[in-house]
Amino acid sequence: MNSKVSKIIILACTCSSLSANQFWASGVNISSGWSAYLQHPNQCWGAVAGNTLGWWQQNVGIDLNLKEGAPQGNEAITDWFYQKYPHIQGGLQPYRGMIYYLQEFAPNFKIYENNNNPTYLEREYGPTKISGAPFWTERYNYQSEGITKSLIENFQTGKVVAALTDDTHTVTLWGIEVDEKTGKIKKGYVSDSVKDKAGQLTLREVIGNYAPDNKGNETFRFLYSYYVSSTNTYVTDLYEIYSITYLSIDEARNNGTYVDSSNRKDCLLSVLPGSEWACGISTNEGNQGSSNTENSGNTENSGSQNNGNQSNSGNSSNTENSGNSSNQGSTGNQNTNQGNTGSGSTTPENGNNNTGNSNNQGSNNNGNQNSNNQGSNNTENSGNTENSGSQNSGNQSNSGNSSNTENSGNSSNQGSTGNQNTNQGNTGSGSTAPENGNNNAGNSNNQGSNNNGNQNSNNQSSSSTENSGNTGNSGSQNNGNQSNSGNSSNTGNSGNSNNQDGISSESGANLITQSVQNEINKHSELNLALETIGDTTIYKIQKNGKDIALYNPNLSTPLVMNRGLVNYKITKNDNGGIEITKSTNQAALKEANDASKLSMDINYADINNLNKRMGELRGINATAGSWARILGGQGSSDGFENKFTHVQAGFDKQSQISSGSIFSGITVTHTSSDIDGDNAKGDVKTIGGGFYISGVFDNGWYVDAIAKYTRNNHKMDYNFPNMSLSFLDTDYNTNSLYLGGEFGYRFDFDNFYIEPQAEFVYLNTSGVTLNSNGFEMEIKDSDLLVGRAGFNFAREVWLGKIRAYALGGLSYQWEMVKNAEIIIDGDSAKNNNKDSRMLMNLGLNMVASENLRIGLTLEKSAFGDYDTDLAVNLNARYSF
Numbered sequence: 001m002n003s004k005v006s007k008i009i010i011l012a013c014t015c016s017s018l019s020a021n022q023f024w025a026s027g028v029n030i031s032s033g034w035s036a037y038l039q040h041p042n043q044c045w046g047a048v049a050g051n052t053l054g055w056w057q058q059n060v061g062i063d064l065n066l067k068e069g070a071p072q073g074n075e076a077i078t079d080w081f082y083q084k085y086p087h088i089q090g091g092l093q094p095y096r097g098m099i100y101y102l103q104e105f106a107p108n109f110k111i112y113e114n115n116n117n118p119t120y121l122e123r124e125y126g127p128t129k130i131s132g133a134p135f136w137t138e139r140y141n142y143q144s145e146g147i148t149k150s151l152i153e154n155f156q157t158g159k160v161v162a163a164l165t166d167d168t169h170t171v172t173l174w175g176i177e178v179d180e181k182t183g184k185i186k187k188g189y190v191s192d193s194v195k196d197k198a199g200q201l202t203l204r205e206v207i208g209n210y211a212p213d214n215k216g217n218e219t220f221r222f223l224y225s226y227y228v229s230s231t232n233t234y235v236t237d238l239y240e241i242y243s244i245t246y247l248s249i250d251e252a253r254n255n256g257t258y259v260d261s262s263n264r265k266d267c268l269l270s271v272l273p274g275s276e277w278a279c280g281i282s283t284n285e286g287n288q289g290s291s292n293t294e295n296s297g298n299t300e301n302s303g304s305q306n307n308g309n310q311s312n313s314g315n316s317s318n319t320e321n322s323g324n325s326s327n328q329g330s331t332g333n334q335n336t337n338q339g340n341t342g343s344g345s346t347t348p349e350n351g352n353n354n355t356g357n358s359n360n361q362g363s364n365n366n367g368n369q370n371s372n373n374q375g376s377n378n379t380e381n382s383g384n385t386e387n388s389g390s391q392n393s394g395n396q397s398n399s400g401n402s403s404n405t406e407n408s409g410n411s412s413n414q415g416s417t418g419n420q421n422t423n424q425g426n427t428g429s430g431s432t433a434p435e436n437g438n439n440n441a442g443n444s445n446n447q448g449s450n451n452n453g454n455q456n457s458n459n460q461s462s463s464s465t466e467n468s469g470n471t472g473n474s475g476s477q478n479n480g481n482q483s484n485s486g487n488s489s490n491t492g493n494s495g496n497s498n499n500q501d502g503i504s505s506e507s508g509a510n511l512i513t514q515s516v517q518n519e520i521n522k523h524s525e526l527n528l529a530l531e532t533i534g535d536t537t538i539y540k541i542q543k544n545g546k547d548i549a550l551y552n553p554n555l556s557t558p559l560v561m562n563r564g565l566v567n568y569k570i571t572k573n574d575n576g577g578i579e580i581t582k583s584t585n586q587a588a589l590k591e592a593n594d595a596s597k598l599s600m601d602i603n604y605a606d607i608n609n610l611n612k613r614m615g616e617l618r619g620i621n622a623t624a625g626s627w628a629r630i631l632g633g634q635g636s637s638d639g640f641e642n643k644f645t646h647v648q649a650g651f652d653k654q655s656q657i658s659s660g661s662i663f664s665g666i667t668v669t670h671t672s673s674d675i676d677g678d679n680a681k682g683d684v685k686t687i688g689g690g691f692y693i694s695g696v697f698d699n700g701w702y703v704d705a706i707a708k709y710t711r712n713n714h715k716m717d718y719n720f721p722n723m724s725l726s727f728l729d730t731d732y733n734t735n736s737l738y739l740g741g742e743f744g745y746r747f748d749f750d751n752f753y754i755e756p757q758a759e760f761v762y763l764n765t766s767g768v769t770l771n772s773n774g775f776e777m778e779i780k781d782s783d784l785l786v787g788r789a790g791f792n793f794a795r796e797v798w799l800g801k802i803r804a805y806a807l808g809g810l811s812y813q814w815e816m817v818k819n820a821e822i823i824i825d826g827d828s829a830k831n832n833n834k835d836s837r838m839l840m841n842l843g844l845n846m847v848a849s850e851n852l853r854i855g856l857t858l859e860k861s862a863f864g865d866y867d868t869d870l871a872v873n874l875n876a877r878y879s880f
Helices: 003-018 044-059 074-084 094-105 120-125 144-155 251-255 265-270 505-520 586-606 610-614
Strands: 020-024 135-139 160-165 170-179 185-191 203-212 218-228 233-240 243-248 310-316 319-322 380-383 396-399 526-533 536-543 546-551 566-572 578-584 624-637 640-657 660-677 680-697 701-720 725-745 752-765 768-772 775-779 782-799 802-824 827-831 836-847 852-862 866-879
Touching: 020 144, 044 074, 044 094, 044 160, 044 170, 044 243, 074 094, 094 135, 094 160, 094 243, 120 265, 135 265, 144 160, 144 170, 144 185, 144 218, 144 243, 185 218, 505 526, 505 536, 505 578, 546 566, 586 624, 586 640, 586 660, 586 680, 586 701, 586 725, 586 752, 586 775, 586 782, 586 802, 586 827, 586 866, 610 624, 610 640, 610 680, 610 701, 610 852, 610 866, 640 680, 660 701, 680 725, 725 768, 725 775, 782 836, 836 866
Parallel strands: 310 396
Antiparallel strands: 020 170, 135 243, 160 170, 160 243, 170 185, 185 203, 203 218, 218 233, 310 319, 526 536, 536 546, 566 578, 624 640, 624 866, 640 660, 660 680, 680 701, 701 725, 725 752, 752 782, 768 775, 775 802, 782 802, 802 827, 802 836, 836 852, 852 866
């Protein structure tokens, strides 16, 4: 190779490596330390939680004090999730898996901020960065700035691994490569839990991609491009990022000593804009008017919308900035001007938006209002606002200077009637000497007045104006063309807010509270609790002592958390109160009814007739006997199936009477059912005993009666996604009482018989109450009365020297009475829907010897909601 070319290539490679930095999770590089394991069906969350927890176990460096038997390594952990929660397929994020794992194998591990008593935010969205857990989730809604900053800051420590999650999938991020010049992420190193189209399941080098969304906002995602030989094509997969869950090996986070140093601001990383109140901090701060305050992006003059000619200028720190706009238009137009913001030696920039430590929202004003119109609604200003500009109509000249500059902000409004002026004046301290400004107050956050021009009848002015900080003038109403001056020498309002023709914040809050309380009083199951988070009052709507909705009057939409059988729709009305609409959650009701149906259907394995229990009794001449039977099979219904094994044994005494034989005895029974359903999974084991009496008469009739008690142990996982509830790892007992009666008549012919039969069985099962995360599910006592009518027919056959009867049967079984009820958090779901089915059986009863009789029967049912798919019954009786 040409040496010059070689040097160029070497130099290029060197420059490339020097212009980018790689940051990996501890113990991981491109060839080792990472893991990739094929997920179980629809459980990418379990595979990613397994990857991250496996890495954490290897690298954390402290004794985790896990319980004996805790799975170790990513594959074992991933398999454990599937074995423990096979019914949870999709819909979970990796942090849920981390919570499940620690709660199971390290129950004393600190997960939440307050002694493992989760706040609403932690309960619904997992630990935040300030919770102190080794893992937390940050949400960026695909936006590039937050994602880039977060990934770089965290991976630079070498102490984290991350789960990247979008709407439908999650993957594990092990490392990143950052361009030093641009500060952007060039590459990532990802493992997925599904094979790519080339059939590979390995570490993937992915490319960082910055691209605008359909609103022009820059998003960030990873691109994975690869070659698929089977189709001879190149394929590109996208890994988009809605949220990032980090798992850290930081010692303080793993030994419970982590202390938040962000003054709770790191909590905001876990919430999206508009939900900051959930972190317990306020985003509205009063003005910091002192000099030498550094404000980023402070705006002196906000551009304004004017009708008529207008010239606005505002100087700060002897710097003249112009934001003049000349707008022409008809009267009644809306003007929103936000004026000078900043303090001390701040050098403002021209523009319409104020950023930095302020959040200014202008008034919503309408000029020339007709009847029943409302002026300036819900004007909220917060942040460090020095001077807010004014809204004028007609020809007007406004100036508002600050910082050692003589300011004049006299408004002389000329023009047509019906125009609005909303003037927010000079605010701040230090060397600012305001004169005649609109709404001037030192060290305060001023909100301008809502000004309506010529108003017709029934107009409302200045309603729901919220002021934060000390407000010089607020809520004043100006009619017609008016000249407004800020300091109290020219305006009747000064100091803290003195509202004219408006609603004060205190009385407004009282009206909202009363409105909310009145609406809640319409629903006897609900109550109201108030909670102050920072400087915001949150209305907590509760049911049975648990929050079902949070209402912040400053936000447009209440946050509703529907759980259980009832949905509450809560909307904000025009008066700042709420309206509640209650409806039955039909999908949740079906889940509850399916659960109660399942608890009754599994009892059919214990319902048996005389032939299945003891076989052929006619022709026995003895004084006593013992018998045993085993029944195995499977039944199913829409949404679940159960496999059952039933073992029963008994001993009886035979009494001869003139017309036949009477058998009276005792029985013991054991049943095991393995249940696999959409909403329930587990096993039920029963043990019990009872007594019976049976009569076989020479005239062809027979009767049978049995009473039996069983104790039932249930180990179940109930998962109700439409209720947003689950009751996992339940272990409870119920009691059942069976009463059965059967009779029939045998028509004997030369070598066959026909035997019509009827049977009735009553079953009562006791209830139980289950609790999970403060929610209660009460399974009430259930009653079931089942009837059966049909016939058996049999033909005598000989198997060598053994006489036998080949038999078949057809019966109709129906539920005569069915009462089942489940109560979820106070709301009832009753299931009285009766079922019926056709029973079909084929079998063989053998007289093996004078003392031994053996029976074998195959049974199946059809046309029912619950059917026996196939059951095999084997019984044997020995008489002596």
